[in-house]
Amino acid sequence: MTRRARLLLALAAVLPAAAALWPLWEVRLLAPQYPEGLGMRIFAYTVKGIKPNDLDNINGLNHYIGMMPIHADAIPELRWMPWILALLVLTGVVAAVRNSRRLLMGWLVAFAALALAGLWDFWRWEYNYGHHLDMESAIIVIPGMSYQPPLIGSKQLLNFTASSWPSGAALALGVAFTGAALIWWTSRPRRAAS
């Protein structure tokens, strides 16, 4: 890798650190009675309401359908994810310093695997929230209805339109991965000109 490519790689490797500042995902809920919307932001390390009381209010509404309250403390992944991202930053920087395409390849594979695992885990949480309802305390029971929010995109859940989209940190991760993959590709050894 050229000096420039290594510098860019180091830069790309540091990008996942954006997750310390920005959320990975955003779920927004709109309903006739909530024209201003409710929403939550999923960070690598916590889940927060968009407005200060949004999460409590979402949990309050969810009690009608028997959905378990969403609390960051109940999601162990939020304790590991910062470390995984830190490891990703570290190994990416090491690949740049060591000038190792092999290490970079390994980094890319691990990154992709982790990203897919993360998405699957997120989907699984959504599935569980949406399907494992406490029917004892559910007030509104519609046979066959589940309340799984979409992974990406919008979906109508009773009176709410739930929209789920990647946010700042997820975009930073995407840029980091694409950037690093491009560097890997462009820095491939070329056949010497004859």
Next chain:
Amino acid sequence: MPCSRIRWSILLTALVVTVGCKAPAPQDLVNGDAAKAVYVAPGQYDEFYAFLSGGFSGQVTVYALPSGRQLKTIPVFSQFPENGYGYNEETKPMLETTFGTVPWDDTHHTELSQTDGVPDGRWLFINGNNTPRVARIDLTRFETDEILQIPNAAGGHASPFTTGNSEYIVSATRFSVPIPNADVPIESFKTNFKGTLSFIKADVPGKMDIAFQLLMPGYNYDLGHAGKGPSEGWFFFTTYNTEQAYTKLELNASKNDKDYIAAVNWKLAEQCVKEGKAKAFPSRYAHNYMDPDTRQAKVEFRTSVQMLDPAACPGVVYLLPTPKSPHGVDIDPTGEYIVGGGKLATVIPVHSATKIKAAIAAKAFDGDIGGIPVLKYEATIAGEVQKPGLGPLHTEFDGKGNAYTTMFISSEVVKWKLGTWEVLDRAPTYYSPGHLMIPGGDSKKPWGKYLLALNKITKDRYLPTGGELAQSAQLYDISGDKMKLLLDFPTQGEPHYAQALPASVLKDKQVKFFSLAKNSSPWVTRAESEGNITRAGKAVHIKMIAIRSHFAPDNLEGVEVGDSVYFHVTNIEQDWDILHGFAVLGMNTAELILQPGETRSMLWIPRSPGVYPFYCTDFCSALHQEMQGYIRVSAAGANVPLKANTSAKAATQISRLKAVPQVAEHQHGAAGGR
């Protein structure tokens, strides 16, 4: 205009004015684009908040302009069963006075606080006329926060007009009375009866107090306004009944050709008080204040005022002769012109601030009254508006050099030009306007787009509703040369006066709910698990939460007949416009309405054994009809143990909302035992 000539010929009779003056058909009253000018599409906002005095409702009503839609009633001096104001334990103290609880009053003048002579949207002040009081309404919450009683006064009419930075608001006595009040023959009016002008320190919430009172001749004091610009530092009050009549005033108080506008140099008065020229005058009065943290009102009784005799502070008051039983005294935006509304006068007299000051310097006096110099009419008068109409009352300004005066008897608004005193336009009102209001129209910077006429008589304006009708207001577009009638809408009580300001000043600073974490009521219940029932002698305190869609606890036992049962209900919602209510079968008070995060308390003394249901009165959610509970009342001495339980249904809901670690446990189980 032939029509107005006919009106002149029947001066003061105010009888039939229809001779040769056919009223236009309703469809001819407005031009075609009026509907568009006042139509505010669904979901759109109006341009102005208008605060109308509720008159004999004792409240303030809030309307939106130009649509004329009513937004709210703010309870002030009258109990308000709709939200429990003056009935619940937290707000009952707001209505305390030295006369005991006074649950009603007659509000007259709304007054927005000002900065540099311009309405700033911090507070709205309003007076209680019958039992003289002034109130401060906070405009981030639209709630009455403070009420100050005015001692040594009767009929707080010339109130609560403000100085340019709301350093002071004023209150003058309508009725002169013995001061201090005493058992004297009414015939001793001329010797024993006096008036007072009160200056109330108003610039710090919770700290309203009477800075000083001026002891004045025994006249009726009617209205007031602070000077600005060249009249800065002066306050003007109209007087009538300078005849000092005490019976059949309609005749006996209308004899003098001129009464007075009292010009008070309040800066000098302030200085005289500071120099110790006022006397401490024993006077008991109440100051009621809503603590912002506990949201509980407190009463404190004060015992003295500083009473300043004008004789002890020469130059503090001058009297300006003004025809005839003047009502309004209105100062133009520049502060140069002081317009008197002589309700029985045939002209509108306008005094000049510059000429007043020159007349004082030149001692152009026409004698004195009890040591108060009377200035010569010719020395202070800037001009008179000739033939303005009949019964001029109040004037406001558009900031473009024009004045608008209401004519009570000839039922019209008259537009005239400051400086030339020529009448430019007249528009009929329906019927008999008292005050009129231009947003900011009494300030340094009027928003001179609309004019609202506030009428005293309604008659045929709306679908009839028996003998008692709503009052009426008319909105005019005054942006052009001619006034254009846009809208006619009914109003509550008697909207004596109104003030308005652009919506943008208030719209974005509204409190949407109270923080539960910051709720410091001694009776707050912050979580479902914290509700309880406790007894202290005959008093039983029940701490309870309300959340969609249950109370907790909701099954109560151990109460006995004759106990003082206090329900302390906290709405633990933290979301805008999610209110709950609370009412018990047979209660002898009004419901509680609970804003999110707020605690309110109701006192109930059960009279017979039985089981009494309570329920949520503010439709809160899809399960609102399920939001209810029971309280069991046993015979005195039955000794049923105290119990505060929750029903099975509420209990399952509660279990879900327990502290976080427990929820986490639950979570794992439900999510597949990870």
